[in-house]
Amino acid sequence: MINVITKPTLFFPLLVFCLSIQIQAQTINLSKSHIPSNEPVSYVVDFLRLDSLLISSIEFQRNDIKDIRTESSEIIVKTRLWVVLDGVFLSTQKEKKEKLSVINKEIIESIERIDKIKASELFGKKGKNGALLIKTKKIKAGAFGE
Numbered sequence: 001m002i003n004v005i006t007k008p009t010l011f012f013p014l015l016v017f018c019l020s021i022q023i024q025a026q027t028i029n030l031s032k033s034h035i036p037s038n039e040p041v042s043y044v045v046d047f048l049r050l051d052s053l054l055i056s057s058i059e060f061q062r063n064d065i066k067d068i069r070t071e072s073s074e075i076i077v078k079t080r081l082w083v084v085l086d087g088v089f090l091s092t093q094k095e096k097k098e099k100l101s102v103i104n105k106e107i108i109e110s111i112e113r114i115d116k117i118k119a120s121e122l123f124g125k126k127g128k129n130g131a132l133l134i135k136t137k138k139i140k141a142g143a144f145g146e
Helices: 012-023 093-099 116-127
Strands: 042-045 047-048 065-071 074-079 082-085 089-090 106-114 131-136
Touching: 082 093, 082 116, 089 093, 106 116, 116 131
Parallel strands: 042 074, 082 131
Antiparallel strands: 042 047, 065 074, 082 089, 106 131
């Protein structure tokens, strides 16, 4: 006996399918790459947790993305981009994990992806794949009741 399912019942297989289609494009907006559902989706880009509002400000190029996968309600993305956090280069995966995984998305002021031409002008050979510039808000004295 063969059962035929006529209606999709799982969110993430559809998500992966949709992402694979979206990656074919030259420019990728990850916040528009999934099928909306009742479950909130969060994004982890090089260990940095972002919501759909923050991720929507970044227009990735197809070659920027090294790996993309889903886990639970997260879309996990590894990039080829050089990551610069408040002017400090994060050159290894270990550095990225240590620095980016502890950043609260509320303190992120801006995220900008710059192309390889501009990144090479700014950072030399290190910028050959482009860069992701992350700027955090500066905490003012007394912000935490001091």
